[in-house]
Amino acid sequence: MKKTIAHIYALGDQAITIEWSASISEEANNQVMHSFHFLQLHPIEGVTDIIPAYCSLTLIYNSTIIRKQAMGGSPFEWLKKKLASLAVAPRETIQNTVPLIIPVCYDLSLAPDLVEATQLTGCSIEELIALHTSEIYTVYMLGFLPGFAYMASVNKKIQMPRKANPRKLVAAGSIGIAGEQTGIYPLEAPGGWQLIGQTPLKIFDISKEEPCLFKPGNKVKFEAISLEQFHQFNAA
Amino acid sequence: MSITIIKAGLFTTVQDVGRKGFQHLGINPNGAMDALAMQIANVLIQNKSDEAVIEFFYPAPVIRFNASGFIALSGADFGATINEIPIPINHPIFVPENAVLSFTKKISGHIAYLAIQGGLELNEWMNSYSTNTRAGAGGVEGRVLIKDDEIHFKATALQENKQSQLQVLPWMADTKGLYQSQxxxxxxxxxxxxxxxxxxxxxxxxxxxxxxxxxxxxxxxxxxxxxxxxxxxxxxxxxxxxxxxxxxxxxxxxxxxxxxxxxxxxxxxxxxxxxxxxxxxxxxxxxxxxxxxNMETAEKINNRQAQYLQQLKNACTLQLNAYHRH
Incomplete structure (x- = not known):
């Protein structure tokens, strides 16, 4: 396996980042996920958040608590040393988990950019749906909104740029494409992704103990449903 | 034991030290913008330093105390008054029943904090009282406070000390060294x-x-x-x-x-x-x-600030205990 040398840097005086690569790669993301899961299982006292991204992992920390562990020394230097061993440890490939099946209705009434998407990609609506539902996507990271999962990679034939003028309001549950990424808006929010469908599932639900449907590292597959099924889903 | 919002103010919310541990799910931390002022307000009245407080901008809210209690204001100075009597920031204050807290003008700073002894009686969302207005969760129904909102606060042993007069307790938090000029x-x-x-x-x-x-x-x-x-x-x-x-x-x-x-x-x-x-x-x-x-300097300054808060906490505990023994 190719050895990746990680770059560890300060993100201010209360956060530290380990970066494995400057570009998106499966291998770098495997290292991100391994380190993320490792740190969740073996938490460092004083580290309050562990945020995975495509090819980096950021730790937010309470410098007062870390300073105690560092016996009064520099909290940053102490954490950097601790993470250096983590960053170079050999990593095996992550086993594929069973994908979450997400029902999506691609009816034009719920897919405001689907017609434009056919013009941008040269694919027919049927081809576009077939290509979007055939892939198993990986949740590389969550961000932008609570529960918003960045998934990749979308088939090259249906990759398209963001909208030049973002919408002021995108409906919750909308499925979008931006470049090689696809994602679902968990909440009604402004947004610039090309909207090609909508899921009846609640992606983010504050009444649940675990409000977010997706976690970093999840596998996801979309399944086309009819408008009738979409409405039945909401009625149930 | 509660307060009632008589006027909402510009963007009045419940905040604490913030929602930690869920950023990997895209759930942003929220919390007090000026975490230092929030902690000072709490420490002055012997609350836990991370107790939930009310954060507000100018125009500030008008708040009625339906029960008496100890409060502290910190952060911005908006010319606070209780029943139209001016009161200082960064002091513990005893507020009598039915008193009205209002603000007269923006004197210094931009964001103010009100801590009430005992803390606010609300439900946590994801381990925090902080309001996440985007998610519509935390604080009071996940939104800014509005007219007629009633928020209960927890009883403390110290409030047994019955009195009916507004009282500004003589000790204060000196925050001058904590804030930079510009x-x-x-x-x-x-x-x-x-x-x-x-x-x-x-x-x-x-x-x-x-x-x-x-x-x-x-x-x-x-x-x-x-x-x-x-x-x-x-x-x-x-x-x-x-x-x-x-x-x-x-x-x-x-x-x-x-x-x-x-x-x-x-x-x-x-x-x-x-x-x-x-x-x-x-x-x-x-x-x-x-x-x-550089990092060394930043960490030294942080450490000094943490020590200041600890000293303030110790001093306030001593003072308040002495006060209540009288």
Whole structure:
């Protein structure tokens, strides 16, 4: 396996980042996920958040608590040393988990950019749906909104740029494409992704103990449903 | 034991130290913009330093106390009065039943905090009382406080001490050494070296104005246009409170309490955590300067601030205990 040398840097005086690569790669993301899961299982006292991204992992920390562990020394230097061993440890490939099946209705009434998407990609609506539902996507990271999962990679034939003028309001549950990424808006929010469908599932639900449907590292597959099924889903 | 909001104010919310441990799900931390003032207000009346408080801007809310209690105000000075009698910030204050807390004018600072002894009686969401207005969760129904909201507060043994007069207790928190004038110290960010030479110099020599469209997500700065040596496409990665991002138009935004958990703009610097209180207390239109420091200095300043809070806590405990023995 190719050895990746990680770059560890300060993100201010209360956060530290380990970066494995400057570009998106499966291998770098495997290292991100391994380190993320490792740190969740073996938490460092004083580290309050562990945020995975495509090819980096950021730790937010309470410098007062870390300073105690560092016996009064520099909290940053102490954490950097601790993470250096983590960053170079050999990593095996992550086993594929069973994908979450997400029902999506691609009816034009719920897919405001689907017609434009056919013009941008040269694919027919049927081809576009077939290509979007055939892939198993990986949740590389969550961000932008609570529960918003960045998934990749979308088939090259249906990759398209963001909208030049973002919408002021995108409906919750909308499925979008931006470049090689696809994602679902968990909440009604402004947004610039090309909207090609909508899921009846609640992606983010504050009444649940675990409000977010997706976690970093999840596998996801979309399944086309009819408008009738979409409405039945909401009625149930 | 409750308070009632008589007038809402501009953006009045319940906040604490913030929602920690869920940023990997995209759930942003929220929490008090000026975490120092929030803690000082709590410590003055012997609350836990991370107890939930009410954060507000000017125009400030008008609040009625349906029961008596001890309170403290910290952060901005909006000319507070109880039943039209002026009261100081950074002092413990005994407020009698049915008293009305209102504010007269913006004297200094931008964001104020009200702590009530015992803390607010609310439900936590994801381990925090902080209001996440985007998710519609935390605080009071996940929203800003509105007229007629009633918030209960918890009883404490000290409130047994029955009196009917407004009283300003004589000890205070001296916060002068904690806030900077208008010079904010920053650590250069990972992409600082990508700035061209002029821009690197501009960053430390120039003046920046805080723009009117600044909010709890971030303060927008207007200064010289900063440019990178070459066009940069960054892959989204973690950002945090105090991160200075360079936007495509060459202007900067400093991310604050309601920031997103990741971002793809160059991170040219990070305001040191001890100076975030100073930054957030600047009103739109204020002019600031940025001064680079190294990690050693930043950590030394943080440590000093943490020690100050601990000393204040110890002193207030002694004073309050002595007061109640009388």
């Amino acid at each position: 010079s904010l110290r920053y650590l250069p960010g990972n992409e600082f070296s990508q700035l061209n030479t002029f821009s690197q110099q501009f960053m430390t020599n120039a003046q920046f104005t805080i723009l009117a469209d600044s909010d709890r997500m971030g303060y927008r700065l207007k200064g010289p246009v900063l440019k990178c040596k070459k066009q940069m496409e960054l892959i989204s990665s973690g950002v945090t409170n105090g991160t200075i991002q360079l936007l495509p138009n060459g202007q900067c935004i400093v991310l604050l309490a309601d920031h997103q958990t990741s971002g793809g703009y160059p991170r040219i610097g990070h305001i040191i955590q001890s100076d975030i209180p100073t930054l957030v207390q600047q009103s739109p239109g204020s002019i600031i300067r940025l001064i680079p420091v």
